[in-house]
Amino acid sequence: MTLQPTAATPQPDFAPEPAPRVDSEVGPLRTVLLHRPGAELKRLTPRNNDQLLFDGIPWVDRAQEEHDAFSSVLAARGVEVLLLADLLIATLSDDRARIAGVHSAVDERRLGIDLSDALRSHLSSAAPEDLAGVLMAGMTFEELPVAEGASLVRKMHHPHDFAVDPLPNLLFTRDSSVWVCDRVAITSLSMPARSRETALTDLIYAYHPRFRRTGRAYGAHSAPVEGGDVLLLAPGVLAIGVGERTTPAGAESFARSAFVDGLAHTVLAVPITQERATMHLDTVCTMVDRDAVVMYPAVRDTLSAYPMRADGSGGVDVQGPTPFLTAAAEAMGIERLRVIDTGLDPVTAEREQWDDGNNTLAVAPGVVVAYERNVETNARLEDAGIEVLRISGSELGSGRGGPRCMSCPVDRAALR
Numbered sequence: 274m275t276l277q278p279t280a281a282t283p284q285p286d287f288a289p290e291p292a293p294r295v296d297s298e299v300g301p302l303r304t305v306l307l308h309r310p311g312a313e314l315k316r317l318t319p320r321n322n323d324q325l326l327f328d329g330i331p332w333v334d335r336a337q338e339e340h341d342a343f344s345s346v347l348a349a350r351g352v353e354v355l356l357l358a359d360l361l362i363a364t365l366s367d368d369r370a371r372i373a374g375v376h377s378a379v380d381e382r383r384l385g386i387d388l389s390d391a392l393r394s395h396l397s398s399a400a401p402e403d404l405a406g407v408l409m410a411g412m413t414f415e416e417l418p419v420a421e422g423a424s425l426v427r428k429m430h431h432p433h434d435f436a437v438d439p440l441p442n443l444l445f446t447r448d449s450s451v452w453v454c455d456r457v458a459i460t461s462l463s464m465p466a467r468s469r470e471t472a473l474t475d476l477i478y479a480y481h482p483r484f485r486r487t488g489r490a491y492g493a494h495s496a497p498v499e500g501g502d503v504l505l506l507a508p509g510v511l512a513i514g515v516g517e518r519t520t521p522a523g524a525e526s527f528a529r530s531a532f533v534d535g536l537a538h539t540v541l542a543v544p545i546t547q548e549r550a551t552m553h554l555d556t557v558c559t560m561v562d563r564d565a566v567v568m569y570p571a572v573r574d575t576l577s578a579y580p581m582r583a584d585g586s587g588g589v590d591v592q593g594p595t596p597f598l599t600a601a602a603e604a605m606g607i608e609r610l611r612v613i614d615t616g617l618d619p620v621t622a623e624r625e626q627w628d629d630g631n632n633t634l635a636v637a638p639g640v641v642v643a644y645e646r647n648v649e650t651n652a653r654l655e656d657a658g659i660e661v662l663r664i665s666g667s668e669l670g671s672g673r674g675g676p677r678c679m680s681c682p683v684d685r686a687a688l689r
């Protein structure tokens with residue numbers, strides 16, 4: 274029986290768009306979320322850059338030029354580029370989003386009651402662009418729109434201290450949300466310098482009209498999982514790096530919730546060294562084709578995995594450890610996962626790994642965006658038949674992230 278709409282049923286006057294989804298690392302990229310670096314980078318100084326997870330002080334204008342060129346390369350390949358600031362500003366025109374946004378920025382433990390009240394009421398009436406500006410770039414005590422001498426906190430802080438911390442790592446949109454199938458997971462970032470980023474992605478996905486129909490993955494879990502650790506090896510197969518950022522509890526909870534939601538049948542937890550150079554799995558390994566990865570040679574033979582599957586009664590069955598490449602191929606249902614042999618001497622390999630040579634963003638199977646500076650790795654990728662779209666990253670790279678870190682795929686076409 275076909276249900277006929279009653280007169281009271283409002284009819285859409287256009288066919289609804291198919292819901293965005295991401296099932297793989299390499300399916301043709303249709304839509305991606307980037308963040309064009311802005312005023313938040315101007316907050317970096319030699320005194321705070323370590324804490325804010327930058328290895329240098331970027332030249333902001335040049336970083337923006339490099340980023341614009343990155344966006345253009347994607348757009349030229351037919352990718353729709355969404356910019357986080359644009360989405361945030363549009364989101365903040367919704368009053369509920371504005372209230373939540375103000376709440377996320379004002380920390381009573383830092384500001385005390387008087388200053389918090391004053392800042393909340395100021396931000397609540399700010400224009401969406403101005404509120405978005407504060408949410409991203411933070412605010413110093415000197416910039417507080419509150420009369421001098423209003424509170425002890427105000428008097429005793431240095432004018433350049435942050436009343437609201439800046440978020441320079443917003444640039445790395447990969448980490449603060451991750452799409453699995455047709456759902457988005459707001460991650461749980463482990464470093465204090467980044468934890469507030471997810472308040473912004475949470476707002477965007479909750480209130481931006483574009484994502485009204487998007488469901489959530491990973492729910493309100495809080496065990497640390499960062500998107501840079503999550504690789505969608507194939508539909509239904511995830512690899513999750515466990516190291517400096519994602520914890521064993523994070524990987525296990527993410528797997529459990531993916532099984533419950535029917536988003537994956539196998540999740541491989543992959544231990545990675547807990548150090549700055551390898552803060553996420555995508556710093557040592559990214560997919561460049563349906564069945565191929567580029568991998569830091571030093572981990573090629575040692576990377577292992579704990580395969581997790583649903584145990585049939587709501588829990589997680591854990592196996593391993595076993596070699597990563599074998600476990601991945603088995604879960605993906607392929608004979609073997611090809612590793613593009615970068616054949617580099619250990620010193621060149623270490624230098625190019627540090628400069629995000631292994632951190633490529635696939636725009637289609639066999640087509641990746643990579644930093645041009647990693648000359649040797651890129652040459653080997655091309656020898657293996659991968660098309661490399663080079664971008665410059667002399668300034669962008671100072672935050673220790675490459676094309677994959679700087680992008681969050683929102684929609685990829687299915688692999689055939």
Ligand SMILES: NC(=[NH2+])NCCC[C@H](N)C(=O)O
Binds near residue numbers: 327672673677
């Ligand atoms: N997916 C990635 N590898 N992201 C890189 C993040 C870099 C950032 N400065 C951090 O330390 O958190």
